[in-house]
Amino acid sequence: MALVFDRQREHRLLVLPALFHEANNMRRHTVEVMRRLDLSGIDSFLPDFSGCNESLQSLDTQTLVGWRAAALAAAAYFRATHVLAIRAGCLLAPPALPGWRYAPTTGTKVVRSLLRARMIAAREAGQAESIEGVSAIARIEGVDLAGWPIGAAMFSALENAVANADSRQAAIDQDDIGGGGLWLRAEPGEDAEQADMLAALVAMGMLEP
Amino acid sequence: MTIEPAKEPVVAREPAVEAELAPARSAVDALLRDILRDVLALEADLVAAFSGETGLFGHLPELDSMAVASLFTEMEDRLGIIIEDDDVDGEMLETYGGLLAFAQVKVIIGHTDGGASN
Known part of the structure; x- marks a missing residue:
């Protein structure tokens, strides 16, 4: 399953979410960024990994290799031109896909x-x-x-x-965004300015001629 | 006319020496408040008002075990320290003063070891 903003546009972004407890903290923020990208003319796709959210599979049978394969399959299925990987999602990003790693962790x-x-x-x-x-x-x-x-x-x-060192993705650090990382928060939150900034950085990179 | 060396003003040398030691106590305090502001999603002025007696774990319902774990990981990153299992006890987590004292000791140890965290 996946949450998508798809109007069959030219610019298509695969979004790989933060994992485990950070996934909960970052979910709303992640979708807020996707909403902004939609307004900028960019389609985006947020897949659920097996064992997460509404998946029918159990989490304890999942493997990192399996999730990496799933990310690659999702990129092909949605015909993604770029990827935005968030936090531990950076560990899953297909190396050949250009894009960004936001606040990558190990x-x-x-x-x-x-x-x-x-x-x-x-x-x-x-x-x-x-x-x-x-x-x-x-x-x-x-x-x-x-x-x-x-x-x-x-x-x-x-x-x-660790994230693939040979990947074609540039790092976006929290200092580039400003404010405190939302994954750190004890309870899920949102920050419109941070969502604006992250979406703007990605949109500028995707839409530049 | 000559100036006798002995009559030149003696400039305090402590600041120059201090710069080569671990980050000043006040710098650790400021960093720790920044991290707590991010974790607790509080306004900066509220966190600035934390005193040594301000209660943390067990006093703030949102500061559960996962939030404390995230707090420690961030402290390790930003302060360049390593927090061991045995370091974690009720006392260091109970109040802001306890956590700050712990962080300051760890920062000094880390610098004595030549930055073990890297």
């Missing part, structure tokens, strides 16, 4: 945040858990991290995952 950081959230919750509940101990089990059995059931293969792949 798999190591994604896993570390999730493991830490689990550890803090466990300690609050009076159970002593260590990141190293949980990681060792997760690599073999998979693990439930902050409510996200992550399989062993996904966990192991994420631990070392």
Whole structure:
């Protein structure tokens, strides 16, 4: 499934969303950027990865390789001319597709945040858990991290995952946008100025002759 | 006419020495307030009014375990520190003063180790 703004226009943008807890924080903001791009004459496509949102598949059987293949398939299916990858979505971006990585993060950081959230919750509940101990089990059995059931293969792949260094995507850092990153927020929020800025940077890049 | 060296004003040298040490306490304080502003989505003046006794984890309902984990990851990035499992306890998370004291110690250790986070 995918959320799309499709009027069969020339400029077609595949949007790869932030993952796990950041996906919730960033969803509305991501779609706000797509709305602005629609007004600028750009079609955009936000696929749901298997195991996420309304997918019929379970998250714990998904793999990073599978998600990368899905991103590539989505780019072909929607005939994307460019890609905008957000946060951990940058780990999935097809390297040959030109475009942008917004505030890219690494798999190591994604896993570390999730493991830490689990550890803090466990300690609050009076159970002593260590990141190293949980990681060792997760690599073999998979693990439930902050409510996200992550399989062993996904966990192991994420631990070392980085965005493809040979990709044709330029980085957009949060300093280019201004304000604090919305993925950091404890609760989902929105910021019209940030959405304006991100959409403007992407639109300028896509529409320039 | 000559100027005797001994009579030249003695300029305090502390600032020059300090520049080579870890970021000043006030810089860590400012960075930490910036991060909390982003995490809690508060106005800058509200975060500027945080005192050492301002309650954090357990006092602000939105600051749950996932939000604290994001806060730590961001502190590691922006302050250039590494936060270990054993560092995390109720005391350092309970108040702004506790978190700031923790961050300042970590920044000094990080610089003594030659920037272990990289």
